[in-house]
Amino acid sequence: MKIRNNGLKSMIVLVLALMLVVTGCSQPGSNASTSNGGNTNNSDQSVSNVVAGLDSSAVGFIFVGTKDDYGYNQAAYLGSVAVEEAYPDLKVIRAENVPESAEAERVMEQMIQEGAKIIFPTSYGHLEPALNVAKRHPDVLFYHQGGLKTAENLGTYFGTIWEPVYLAGVAAGKMSETGKLGFIVSVPIPQVLLNINAFTLGAQSVNPEITTNVVFTGSWCDPGQQANAANSLIDAGADLLTLHQDCMKTVVETAERSGIMTVGYHADANELAPNGWVTGSEWNWGDLFVDMVKVGTEGQFKGSKYDGKYRGTLADEVVKLSTFGANVPAEVQQYVEEQKAGLLDGTLNPFAGPINDQSGSVRIEVDQVLSVEDLESTNYLVEGVIGTIPQ
Amino acid sequence: MIADILTGAIRSGTSVMIASQGELISERAGVINLGTEGSMLCGALGGFAVTVWTGNPWIGTLAGGVCGLLISLIHAFLVLSCGANQLATGLTIMFFGMGITAFFGKNFVSQQIVGFNPVPIPYLSDIPFIGKILFNHDPLTYLSLLLVPLLWYVIFRTRLGVILRAAGEREEVLFASGINPKLVRYLAVLAGGFLAGIGGAQLSVAYTHSWVENMVAGRGVVAVALVIFASWKPLKAMIGAYLFGAAQALQLTVQQQGLAISPYFLFMVPYVLTLVALLIVERRKQSQTPEALGKVLAGSG
Numbered sequence: 001m002k003i004r005n006n007g008l009k010s011m012i013v014l015v016l017a018l019m020l021v022v023t024g025c026s027q028p029g030s031n032a033s034t035s036n037g038g039n040t041n042n043s044d045q046s047v048s049n050v051v052a053g054l055d056s057s058a059v060g061f062i063f064v065g066t067k068d069d070y071g072y073n074q075a076a077y078l079g080s081v082a083v084e085e086a087y088p089d090l091k092v093i094r095a096e097n098v099p100e101s102a103e104a105e106r107v108m109e110q111m112i113q114e115g116a117k118i119i120f121p122t123s124y125g126h127l128e129p130a131l132n133v134a135k136r137h138p139d140v141l142f143y144h145q146g147g148l149k150t151a152e153n154l155g156t157y158f159g160t161i162w163e164p165v166y167l168a169g170v171a172a173g174k175m176s177e178t179g180k181l182g183f184i185v186s187v188p189i190p191q192v193l194l195n196i197n198a199f200t201l202g203a204q205s206v207n208p209e210i211t212t213n214v215v216f217t218g219s220w221c222d223p224g225q226q227a228n229a230a231n232s233l234i235d236a237g238a239d240l241l242t243l244h245q246d247c248m249k250t251v252v253e254t255a256e257r258s259g260i261m262t263v264g265y266h267a268d269a270n271e272l273a274p275n276g277w278v279t280g281s282e283w284n285w286g287d288l289f290v291d292m293v294k295v296g297t298e299g300q301f302k303g304s305k306y307d308g309k310y311r312g313t314l315a316d317e318v319v320k321l322s323t324f325g326a327n328v329p330a331e332v333q334q335y336v337e338e339q340k341a342g343l344l345d346g347t348l349n350p351f352a353g354p355i356n357d358q359s360g361s362v363r364i365e366v367d368q369v370l371s372v373e374d375l376e377s378t379n380y381l382v383e384g385v386i387g388t389i390p391q
Numbered sequence: 392m393i394a395d396i397l398t399g400a401i402r403s404g405t406s407v408m409i410a411s412q413g414e415l416i417s418e419r420a421g422v423i424n425l426g427t428e429g430s431m432l433c434g435a436l437g438g439f440a441v442t443v444w445t446g447n448p449w450i451g452t453l454a455g456g457v458c459g460l461l462i463s464l465i466h467a468f469l470v471l472s473c474g475a476n477q478l479a480t481g482l483t484i485m486f487f488g489m490g491i492t493a494f495f496g497k498n499f500v501s502q503q504i505v506g507f508n509p510v511p512i513p514y515l516s517d518i519p520f521i522g523k524i525l526f527n528h529d530p531l532t533y534l535s536l537l538l539v540p541l542l543w544y545v546i547f548r549t550r551l552g553v554i555l556r557a558a559g560e561r562e563e564v565l566f567a568s569g570i571n572p573k574l575v576r577y578l579a580v581l582a583g584g585f586l587a588g589i590g591g592a593q594l595s596v597a598y599t600h601s602w603v604e605n606m607v608a609g610r611g612v613v614a615v616a617l618v619i620f621a622s623w624k625p626l627k628a629m630i631g632a633y634l635f636g637a638a639q640a641l642q643l644t645v646q647q648q649g650l651a652i653s654p655y656f657l658f659m660v661p662y663v664l665t666l667v668a669l670l671i672v673e674r675r676k677q678s679q680t681p682e683a684l685g686k687v688l689a690g691s692g
Contacts, residue, residue, distance in 0.1 A: 066497060068500050068501040069501065074501075096497075213647045214646070215646045218655070222608050223595075223598075223599035223606050224403065224406070224594055224598065224610070225608075227402075228640065228643055231402060232643035233647070235395040235398065236395070236644075236647050247601075247603055249601045250599040250600065254600075358649075386647065386649045387649055388650065390655050391655075
């Protein structure tokens with residue numbers, strides 16, 4: 001039965017190919033080719049007297065996900081709404097679900113053709129495409145969210161989200177009865193590791209015995225994996241879950257149904273968990289975006305605080321703590337507010353040494369002062385975190 | 392810990408299991424449907440959307456099954472009525488499902504539903520070890536457990552089963568007894584699509600209570616592979632699906648033990664298991680493969 005045999009073989013090959021396609025989709029396409037994307041008509045680039053962003057008639061926003069994901073993209077989307085409201089004369093162009101590949105370049109070129117001279121690529125993986133487009137269009141200003149590279153006409157902004165994450169950890173430490181916290185994350189980039197550390201240090205500040213179980217799902221938003229992870233952590237005895245993922249609905253609701261608590265990330269999900277919601281960390285991009293657009297359209301980008309790596313803080317209210325849940329006692333809320341005041345006036349440093357990593361070796365010495373760049377290159381987990389950084 | 396892994400195996404394997412049972416029916420009749428992923432996605436979205444509208448997860452799940460069925464109807468039409476290549480058509484259906492659900496699903500991303508919750512069965516769920524593993528699940532999981540023996544009985548012990556198998560093995564027999572094999576195949580593909588849709592709905596309405604674009608994330612493809620691994624037997628397909636679920640639960644448990652095994656390696660485990668399964672099948676005697684599988688219908692009614 002040769003025919004049948006061949007049929008089966010080709011079927012198997014196809015199934016395998018499919019699995020590769022499906023599982024490989026999440027890998028970021030890093031080096032988008034420069035030849036891709038429309039070569040628009042600005043070949044006569046007289047670089048000298050071009051002011052990026054000046055008199056832009058439109059602002060473009062590109063999002064990697066959907067605008068209402070209870071998460072990262074929703075926060076950025078709300079920022080774009082603030083820009084729309086602040087400048088009724090400006091055209092706001094939005095593109096959702098833009099992959100982190102050469103496709104992003106095409107979207108940006110399109111926005112430029114529609115008159116945008118200011119563009120916000122809001123995902124980490126949009127950086128390389130943005131750098132390529134920035135090179136081709138010196139008159140267009142790019143504000144990239146969360147990256148570590150800059151260019152003549154590309155600044156990068158982010159927030160010290162670890163500050164509210166630390167405070168949420170304090171609240172978690174106060175609320176947890178088992179002393180076992182669960183943290184669901186995606187991939188081990190420094191910002192993720194930093195948040196795990198900040199949260200754990202916050203919890204340990206009120207209960208040194210507390211531990212944080214970390215599980216990596218390998219994806220920014222796969223509800224099935226999130227449910228697996230949440231259930232697994234709950235089975236292992238965690239009585240409070242938190243996460244660093246783009247979407248959080250499944251995790252929050254799974255925790256709520258299991259009768260345990262949650263600390264959120266990116267957005268306020270208090271309404272999803274009326275019983276178990278403790279607090280969370282949020283982005284508040286609106287005021288920042290409005291100011292960045294102002295600086296851009298006035299041609300003031302060069303030399304402004306946004307020219308380079310800008311990091312908004314808790315004091316700037318670029319990052320903030322979510323509302324407290326109904327079941328968080330007033331004394332806990334008050335204690336967290338006191339810690340917040342300490343952070344704001346500089347008397348409290350979440351990363352005050354000595355801080356050990358999981359293996360027990362000292363990573364931050366006493367009196368060592370860490371810069372934002374030091375923090376954003378975190379590559380270890382602190383003592384009390386259970387879990388391994390994927391290699 | 393072992394109980395946790397086995398519980399996790401059922402929890403995360405159930406959607407795959409239901410879809411694989413459906414695919415099994417379709418393949419028994421001689422039609423392979425790579426579009427199962429698409430049917431699951433449509434079931435996940437349809438089930439979620441209708442649950443949002445009606446507030447009733449039972450109606451939602453049923454609607455999810457119908458959505459899966461409708462997508463598979465396209466497959467059946469192209470393959471059985473137009474003579475299109477089964478594999479190519481299935482692939483197309485899969486990507487069609489991804490696209491159409493991404494488009495219509497946009498407004499459902501942040502919606503809340505009252506979905507299925509785990510219902511511990513009185514007394515039984517108190518049995519140590521077993522109780523937790525088997526008797527503390529959502530209603531769809533219990534029903535899916537009943538589906539397997541039912542399907543086994545129908546396929547191997549009833550006239551209907553003989554007709555189904557004949558469609559996949561010896562269509563001449565069907566002709567001779569006055570039954571149109573094309574009709575049998577149509578019904579089998581639709582039944583497969585319906586169950587894939589239910590599997591997708593289980594994922595959105597019962598397990599995660601969420602809709603997110605492309606949330607099936609390859610589970611439909613795994614379901615197709617599992618049927619081959621299971622040599623077209625319902626019980627084996629169920630075991631395979633739970634093995635897939637167990638591998639996922641295991642990698643999470645291993646991570647929590649703080650063992651120095653890369654999670655990236657562990658993410659691979661469920662797929663590697665599936666791969667190994669396929670290799671085993673390829674080496675094994677192939678007498679169980681339905682003869683007509685993958686071939687375009689020769690005789691037509």
